Amino acid sequence: MTDQHSISRRRLLSTAGAAGAAGLAVGGAGGVLGSTAAHHSTPLTAVGSTMVPFHGTHQAGITTPAQARGHIVAFDLAPGADRKAAAGLMRRWSAAAEAMTAGRTPAGDDQIALDAGPCSLTVTFGFGASFFPKAGLADHAPAALVPMPAFPSDAIDPKQSNGDLWIQIGADDPLVAFHALRILQKEAAGVATPRWQMNGFNRTPGATARPMTVRNLMGQIDGTNNPKPTDKDFDAKIFVPDKSGPQAWMNGGSYAVVRRIRMLLDPWDDLTETEQEQVIGRRKSNGAPLSAPAPTGIETTPVDLEKVNPDGSLAIPGDAHIRVAAAQSNAGATILRRAFSYHDGYRADGSPDAGLLFICWQADPTTGFIQIQLKLDGSDHLTRFIRHESSAIFAVPGGAQPGEYVGQHLLEA
Amino acid sequence: MTDQHSISRRRLLSTAGAAGAAGLAVGGAGGVLGSTAAHHSTPLTAVGSTMVPFHGTHQAGITTPAQARGHIVAFDLAPGADRKAAAGLMRRWSAAAEAMTAGRTPAGDDQIALDAGPCSLTVTFGFGASFFPKAGLADHAPAALVPMPAFPSDAIDPKQSNGDLWIQIGADDPLVAFHALRILQKEAAGVATPRWQMNGFNRTPGATARPMTVRNLMGQIDGTNNPKPTDKDFDAKIFVPDKSGPQAWMNGGSYAVVRRIRMLLDPWDDLTETEQEQVIGRRKSNGAPLSAPAPTGIETTPVDLEKVNPDGSLAIPGDAHIRVAAAQSNAGATILRRAFSYHDGYRADGSPDAGLLFICWQADPTTGFIQIQLKLDGSDHLTRFIRHESSAIFAVPGGAQPGEYVGQHLLEA
Numbered sequence: 001m002t003d004q005h006s007i008s009r010r011r012l013l014s015t016a017g018a019a020g021a022a023g024l025a026v027g028g029a030g031g032v033l034g035s036t037a038a039h040h041s042t043p044l045t046a047v048g049s050t051m052v053p054f055h056g057t058h059q060a061g062i063t064t065p066a067q068a069r070g071h072i073v074a075f076d077l078a079p080g081a082d083r084k085a086a087a088g089l090m091r092r093w094s095a096a097a098e099a100m101t102a103g104r105t106p107a108g109d110d111q112i113a114l115d116a117g118p119c120s121l122t123v124t125f126g127f128g129a130s131f132f133p134k135a136g137l138a139d140h141a142p143a144a145l146v147p148m149p150a151f152p153s154d155a156i157d158p159k160q161s162n163g164d165l166w167i168q169i170g171a172d173d174p175l176v177a178f179h180a181l182r183i184l185q186k187e188a189a190g191v192a193t194p195r196w197q198m199n200g201f202n203r204t205p206g207a208t209a210r211p212m213t214v215r216n217l218m219g220q221i222d223g224t225n226n227p228k229p230t231d232k233d234f235d236a237k238i239f240v241p242d243k244s245g246p247q248a249w250m251n252g253g254s255y256a257v258v259r260r261i262r263m264l265l266d267p268w269d270d271l272t273e274t275e276q277e278q279v280i281g282r283r284k285s286n287g288a289p290l291s292a293p294a295p296t297g298i299e300t301t302p303v304d305l306e307k308v309n310p311d312g313s314l315a316i317p318g319d320a321h322i323r324v325a326a327a328q329s330n331a332g333a334t335i336l337r338r339a340f341s342y343h344d345g346y347r348a349d350g351s352p353d354a355g356l357l358f359i360c361w362q363a364d365p366t367t368g369f370i371q372i373q374l375k376l377d378g379s380d381h382l383t384r385f386i387r388h389e390s391s392a393i394f395a396v397p398g399g400a401q402p403g404e405y406v407g408q409h410l411l412e413a
Numbered sequence: 414m415t416d417q418h419s420i421s422r423r424r425l426l427s428t429a430g431a432a433g434a435a436g437l438a439v440g441g442a443g444g445v446l447g448s449t450a451a452h453h454s455t456p457l458t459a460v461g462s463t464m465v466p467f468h469g470t471h472q473a474g475i476t477t478p479a480q481a482r483g484h485i486v487a488f489d490l491a492p493g494a495d496r497k498a499a500a501g502l503m504r505r506w507s508a509a510a511e512a513m514t515a516g517r518t519p520a521g522d523d524q525i526a527l528d529a530g531p532c533s534l535t536v537t538f539g540f541g542a543s544f545f546p547k548a549g550l551a552d553h554a555p556a557a558l559v560p561m562p563a564f565p566s567d568a569i570d571p572k573q574s575n576g577d578l579w580i581q582i583g584a585d586d587p588l589v590a591f592h593a594l595r596i597l598q599k600e601a602a603g604v605a606t607p608r609w610q611m612n613g614f615n616r617t618p619g620a621t622a623r624p625m626t627v628r629n630l631m632g633q634i635d636g637t638n639n640p641k642p643t644d645k646d647f648d649a650k651i652f653v654p655d656k657s658g659p660q661a662w663m664n665g666g667s668y669a670v671v672r673r674i675r676m677l678l679d680p681w682d683d684l685t686e687t688e689q690e691q692v693i694g695r696r697k698s699n700g701a702p703l704s705a706p707a708p709t710g711i712e713t714t715p716v717d718l719e720k721v722n723p724d725g726s727l728a729i730p731g732d733a734h735i736r737v738a739a740a741q742s743n744a745g746a747t748i749l750r751r752a753f754s755y756h757d758g759y760r761a762d763g764s765p766d767a768g769l770l771f772i773c774w775q776a777d778p779t780t781g782f783i784q785i786q787l788k789l790d791g792s793d794h795l796t797r798f799i800r801h802e803s804s805a806i807f808a809v810p811g812g813a814q815p816g817e818y819v820g821q822h823l824l825e826a
Contacts, residue, residue: 045619206458
């Protein structure tokens with residue numbers, strides 16, 4: 001049965017290019033005129049057929065464009081699970097992830113994603129600080145994997161924070177993403193149990209005419225100043241440099257800081273648009289920095305923190321988010337932000353339980369997120385409109401080569 | 414500001430056709446090679462530019478193909494809110510829905526969806542039985558809007574059930590869907606408060622090479638026998654026929670039965686694939702009925718309930734879901750199923766809180782869902798692997814004509 005399914009998945013992938021171009025026009029009409037209610041008539045397009053390689057120097061899901069759907073899940077090792085059990089789990093997880101990201105069926109498949117293309121699926125694995133002593137690997141715990149400081153504005157729920165193991169799943173199709181989550185969770189049976197799990201989303205590919213533009217649930221354009229892989233110091237800022245010794249297993253790896261940041265959308269929406277722009281430091285409509293007078297400023301116009309208004313006040317206010325978070329305000333600290341929005345309904349007080357599954361990547365959390373957050377917390381005007389409610393740091397090893405599994409250099413050290 | 418945004422939205426829509434075709438190839442490469450992590454480089458395609466008209470004989474969101482993202486939300490009238498207040502709310506809601514579904518910004522916009530196309534957004538409004546006495550409209554309550562019977566297998570949470578008003582939102586982009594939910598919830602301030610709210614999803618358009626195929630979280634192909642708008646009795650089964658008198662406001666309307674059906678995925682996955690197929694009555698891989706021997710049977714092969722195996726047993730078991738649910742087992746009872754899957758993490762016992770936001774449409778719930786469910790509950794093998802946890806019936810009036818609002822014929826009767 002697995003072979004038959006593999007063949008059918010491969011066949012659909014090989015014909016994807018042809019189907020994609022022809023399919024678009026059909027899909028547009030079907031969206032309105034489709035003859036059945038529950039069925040989209042759009043055939044496989046690039047959205048479905050795009051495949052992100054599992055193997056590589058770095059794990060996928062770090063520099064990969066963020067997908068429309070995301071799951072993050074932390075596990076704790078079951079009592080008695082040792083290094084050998086963890087190695088077996090990482091081997092099974094890597095095999096399942098490699099199969100699913102390539103559009104093949106994993107062992108023990110439940111067929112949820114059977115007809116779909118890989119849909120840019122990525123699966124990224126990490127280790128929390130609590131993993132190392134439990135697995136008898138305390139000597140191999142990275143020095144960079146520090147505890148997160150308690151920031152004054154934090155409202156952290158420990159049950160929704162930290163964890164021994166972490167998986168980040170992203171895909172442009174919700175069923176493909178759920179399928180990966182379900183398969184990986186079942187593979188963990190007896191070795192690790194879910195500690196917390198969160199669902200997020202981004203734009204569906206093709207939804208906007210401004211594809212470079214990411215808006216968050218505050219309506220604000222987000223991530224404009226993210227570092228780019230083409231920047232000359234990108235690798236040094238984001239990935240762990242090669243070294244020898246007991247921490248060499250992190251060569252090519254990165255550290256993920258995960259913060260569930262609830263947005264206080266009701267107070268936020270009570271502000272005028274101009275007030276919101278003062279909080280962020282950018283025009284809401286197009287993302288131009290307030291230092292670039294309309295109509296010439298655009299999202300990519302460089303930020304001028306020194307610019308003053310005719311009345312002598314700072315064009316970008318002293319407590320504006322983009323000023324306080326800027327690298328030049330934080331000794332050059334740089335993080336790669338790769339977030340998902342989330343919305344989990346309403347809280348008991350009627351306010352939306354919605355915001356950002358903030359995930360950022362850096363070579364060292366102390367000189368990355370922590371350095372920036374120490375500055376932001378308290379002095380960033382935005383702090384008054386958000387709540388950090390969960391927190392974690394994970395050591396994310398480099399990518400596996402074909403035949404290897406993720407974390408093998410740690411677990412078989 | 415609103416005008417400026419409207420122009421930019423209209424411009425993006427008018428250029429969508431050209432952008433769509435060129436954009437696809439770029440999107441495919443961008444999926445892997447994009448230079449920034451948080452940005453998809455797919456420009457607007459048919460996924461984003463497709464617009465579903467708000468006005469019409471019937472409301473949108475009934476025969477419209479189900480979108481990738483769905484929100485359903487029920488509201489209760491605030492204490493003291495009367496018929497006039499409800500009329501004002503329905504007028505504001507209709508105006509906002511009309512604007513957003515056409516890709517324009519609504520009043521009080523928060524810009525969350527500013528750069529996106531309409532993404533097949535639909536907004537569908539309904540009234541629960543509790544609405545009518547509160548609004549002084551008891552005389553106009555439809556006779557068909559009966560209380561839901563208590564089925565023996567039900568595990569209904571009353572707080573997640575019923576409600577005075579109901580909105581169903583669907584869109585192919587999660588931010589467009591959230592935007593609509595947020596705008597409509599804010600419009601209700603002072604008149605109605607959210608009672609319950611649920612999030613669901615379906616395939617992203619373009620994710621599969623088998624676009625007619627919808628799989629649920631059990632991995633089973635779903636909705637195969639849905640009635641089609643081209644069926645000769647479709648309108649009679651799904652839409653309320655025209656009549657005069659105090660219930661004439663429901664002419665062209667339909668009744669929505671909403672059931673949050675949790676799937677017991679762990680026990681389900683403990684079954685073999687063959688056992689799962691016996692529960693449903695169809696092959697899991699391709700949806701062919703068990704009455705059609707492999708390899709000739711396909712999803713659309715007609716079901717033969719009389720077919721027997723060589724050993725004399727029924728090919729489709731006596732308690733198989735498709736037998737018990739079939740129209741011929743239920744005096745011709747027909748419903749239009751238009752569901753979203755849901756996944757809200759894990760329950761305290763570690764099992765997934767996942768399943769189906771089952772929404773079905775019919776001209777009369779008593780001869781539609783209720784008649785079928787009276788039969789299914791207890792005798793359908795599938796009952797042992799699902800739990801109905803919330804329940805509601807809503808009267809969904811016909812569509813508004815330009816210049817009207819939904820429910821106007823009720824509220825200004």
